[in-house]
Amino acid sequence: MTKDVNETVTGEWVDETTTFQRVRSVMRTTYDGQAASDIADRARVSETTARKHLEDLTESGYVESAPNTEGPTLYTRSTESLILEEASDILERVETGKLVQEINEMETELESYRDEFDVETPEQAALEGTIINQQTLTAWQTTRRNLSFARTALALSGSKETVQATNAV
Template identity: 45%
Template sequence: MTNAPADVNERVTEEWKSETTPGERVRTVMKRTYEPQSVATIAERALTSETTARKHLGILAEDGFVEAVTPPDERGTWYRRAPRSVVLERAGQILGSVDVETLSARVTELRETVREFEEQTGVESSRAAAIAETDLDPETMTEWQTARRNLKLARAALALADAADVVGDDAGSDGRGEPAGVID
């Protein structure tokens, strides 16, 4: 029965391949790819050819979901999840779990927490504190970094909620129900 795990993995892999399109598989792979990877690696993970993977990666890059990079000491274009798409996804998740009023209150709390760290150290970020060689212990430094990250994500979620309200109200419409250009 030592072959059972391999058989299960093979069955799951075949099911995934038969129940999804190559484009869906490339997107799924890229959803969890934060470090640049070669097209060959992505194609292998997505169970498709390099040509097909490259085509779908181009579409995902145009949509802003992934970004193309050229790592030093490597040839060709590599791809990774675009940081902005991660922020947008996380902001959407936050809005799905917290109402705007609660989120606004949380932003105020986080802003105060970050301000307290800044006052304690006399610098504006944990990175600057590390450079200035402050005597913060690693746990406090991590708390500060987490508070700054959460504040940025919460602000992004509020901005997303605000933008959705604008679009939902048809504000900025060109009169035909289409959003007007940002720059006219």
């Protein structure tokens, strides 16, 4: 009988990684609250092992836990770790000079939205009943999010340069 490809790959993953690596890998793509038992199943570890690693990941800020009055504690990927990951990805793809240029362009775009709608944020526009079509609203929110990622990437870039300069001394 031929072994299923998914079973083979899963078996290799289990053989080639630690329990911590598997729990962290599962959490890397967990954006909605999940119970430790579900994470344990996906990571191919015991629930006790998953809980131990989830506590460690929560302490490090990679994961957030939320008590659930209707059931077990739910675990999600932390917003901060997502932002840092996205910022690191940006640094791998974009040179610092280009990043500064893109930040300036996004700031100009956001300023034009503020001027056009006479409010500071898309949320304020909604509260005040400002009429904005969905496409424009989405573009405003996306630009603001991307600017946040880009600024974080630029800050990380400066931190890396400082570390490199310190290590060179």
